[in-house]
Amino acid sequence: MSEHRLEIAQQPDGTFTATFDDRYAPVPVASWAEVRKLRSRHRQEDHWAPGAHEAFVAEHGHPFDDWWASLAPEVRTALLADPGGPVPPAYADAVKRSLRSENGRDGLRVDGSSFTPEVREFLVAKASQG
Numbered sequence: 817m818s819e820h821r822l823e824i825a826q827q828p829d830g831t832f833t834a835t836f837d838d839r840y841a842p843v844p845v846a847s848w849a850e851v852r853k854l855r856s857r858h859r860q861e862d863h864w865a866p867g868a869h870e871a872f873v874a875e876h877g878h879p880f881d882d883w884w885a886s887l888a889p890e891v892r893t894a895l896l897a898d899p900g901g902p903v904p905p906a907y908a909d910a911v912k913r914s915l916r917s918e919n920g921r922d923g924l925r926v927d928g929s930s931f932t933p934e935v936r937e938f939l940v941a942k943a944s945q946g
Contacts, residue, residue: 822855824872825865832872836860848879852922879922880938886914899939902929 823835824845833842834851836858845851855862864872873879884892891911894904903911903926911926918924923934931939 820858820860821863822851822858822860823863823865824851824868826868826871832868847876848882851879852918878938880924880935883914883918883924884938884942887911895939896943899943900936903931905929 820837823842824832825835825842826832832845834845834854835842836854843854845854851862854860862869887895888910891907891914894907895911897904908929915925920932923932925932925935930936
């Protein structure tokens with residue numbers, strides 16, 4: 817892991833930029849996929865300027881929303897049936913495939929047959945939304 821951090825800040829115009837190396841100009845980020853791509857490419861952890869993370873979530877949603885949207889409706893339904901439980905065996909392969917490109921740094925991963933606490937919290941929140 818690099819000792820440098822991916823510095824993410826909200827600009828005065830409301831856009832967001834990420835700095836991965838002080839030798840280069842900040843790059844715009846407008847989605848969680850772009851944040852994850854930079855994080856993975858440069859092997860860095862996020863560091864958000866005060867208020868930037870909350871503002872980014874307000875504008876772009878939860879970091880797991882795009883993963884959630886990529887799942888088939890029947891997989892989403894099965895996961896919400898027991899949001900704190902293990903991955904349903906019938907959908908284990910589909911879930912693992914959906915996470916193949918994720919590096920897990922957001923907590924978006926499966927440990928054995930169970931989701932990480934971050935994913936379980938996300939699923940419980942989704943289930944409570946109805």
